[in-house]
Amino acid sequence: MNPTALQILLAAVVVLPLLGAVGALLPPPPGLRGRNPDQAVLRHGVTVTGVILAASVALAVGFDHDHPARTQATTDISWIPALDIRIHLGIDGISLPLVVLTALLTFLCALYSYFHMPKGPSPKAFVALLLVLEAGTLATFAVLDLMLFFLAFEMVLIPMYFLIARWGGAQKQAAAWKFILYTLLGSVVMLLGLLLIGVTSGTFDMVALATDNGPKSQISHTVQLLAVLAIGIGLAVKAPMWPLHSWLPDAHTAAPTVGSVLLAGVLLKMGTYGFVRIALPIAPEGMHTFAPYLAALAAIGIIYGSLACLALVRKGAQGDLKRLIAYSSVGHMGFVLLGIASLTPTGVNGALFANIAHGLITGLLFFLVGALKDRYGTTDLDDLAGETGAALYGRAPRFGGLLAFGAVASLGIPGLAGFWGEMLAMFGAFRPAEGLSRPAFLTFMVMAGLGTLLTAAYLLLVVRRVCMGGSLPHVAPATASGGADDTASGEGSSAEAAAPEAAAPAAPLIPDIARYEYAAWTPLAALTVLAGLWPAALLGLTDPAVQQLLGGGK
Secondary structure, eight states: HHHHHHHHHHHHHHHHHHHHHHHHSSOOHHHHHTHHHHHHHHHHHHHHHHHHHHHHHHHHHHHHHTTTTSSEEEEEEEGGGGGGGEEEEEEEETTTHHHHEEEEEEEHHHHHHSSSSSSSSOOOHHHHHHHHHHHHHHHHBBBOBBHHHHHHHHHTTHHHHHHHHHOOOOOOOHHHHHHHHHHHHHHHHHHHHHHHHHHHHHHOBHHHHTTTTTGGGGGOOOHHHHHHHHHHHHHHHHOOOSOOHHHHHHHHHHHHHHHHHHHHOOOHHHHHHIIIIHHHOOOHHHHHHHHHHHHHHHHHHHHHHHHHHHHSSSTSSSSBHHHHHHHHHHHHHHHHHHHHTTTTTHHHHHHHHHHHHHHHHHHHHHHHHHHHHHHHSBBBBHHHHHHTTHHHHHHHHHHHHHHHHHHHHHHHHTTTTHHHHHHHHHHHSSSOOSSSSHHHHHHHHHHHHHHHHHHHHOOOHHHHIIOSSHHHHHHHOOOOOSOBOOOOHHHHHHHHHHHHOOOHHHOOOOOOOOHHHHHHHHHHHHHHHHHHOOOOHHHHHHHHHHHHHHHHOO
């Protein structure tokens, strides 16, 4: 595709969500109001996010796949000359998959909300916040200036805070405040590290800083250590890395369904992307020094997340299914951080693959758990698995089958997307970069392997308890809309009373997957299978870019 066309597409992908957010707050034009203003603004959200998704797909199609290491679709305009801060946009094989993933998940969330708007204030504010969140996330993956990266990184905090605080569930205010305080404090520290790099090198341009013979040569070893420490803390909070993860379970538990999908599927990736895009190429000596500590914390996070999930799924623990999936994200993102800490092409490629796989699989799981709560009014595992529990295989077989698919994909079974990233991350730890302690990284690899076994244990327990349920009481079957069937004939009732022993316990039906849910969930399931069967499609994009990034831009 023509470079100018690519440049326009990328600029449109970043700017259109902001324009759409402004449009969502304006009155709908005559003829587009639908049945009511709420429907019109929700349709506006679907339309704008759909256009952005189409533009991102066109960007991916027009991308030069023969040279994925080269920065493409670039825009480079001076913004603040005195500080050498530029409006510098561009994508390569590392950022392109994340741009498409962000556009896809936001569109699916808008589509889902059109049919099932979460309880809360006006949909106008909801759609506007959703689009501002998308703009900040897309800009984070597209900008190539450190100050613009920081602004985009921070741009997502306010809309996510309000999505949790205004449209969330129980304890939403406390969870929203915990989210904003953790991430803001981490960002303040990160800003100091970014300023240290910019002031020392004389530029904030990420492309120039990533080359060995560029401004990076002016950054001393001590400055690199301080910069990686400061930037790493801010990125680790967003990743999230143990022990800076404690905001995540509360935020996920309280957030509305689409908030949880975007938080897990997109926002967490901003932290790990920052490690790959900024810390690895710009401060390699600092990363080399801190890599063993990063790997150790990542391995602990894998074990910790799995043990927390096992504690929640235990009978009588009153564990929340949304909270369990949130803790599982701590473990899965631990594999991403372990791959990055190996400082090898194999490990970093595995980390980038695991990023995408986690976004697809965990996004699907949060959609499913949100729909499960809508049907049952709870995500408490004891309630779902008790006498009146879910038993989804019998009551909603397609729903139960898709939940089991998501769980199996999340535990990393071969043939699905979750397998490749975690395997490559452990391969990276098996043979880390030169100068790193191999015995230490072998220990971390063994811990990660143990984490995969624990992950399989708790996810299979979830499937057993939620999909199979407990013993069922004898109740009359419900209709597909959830109401009881009260049209039984008198003769049938008399026969049942006369021969109670002959009547088999019947599980009440619940609504199975609706058409709009198929539309929102099927792409995630299909891409999970596609990425598992054809990993070269993604690795072919990331590997050349990673090789160049680790080679100092060569």
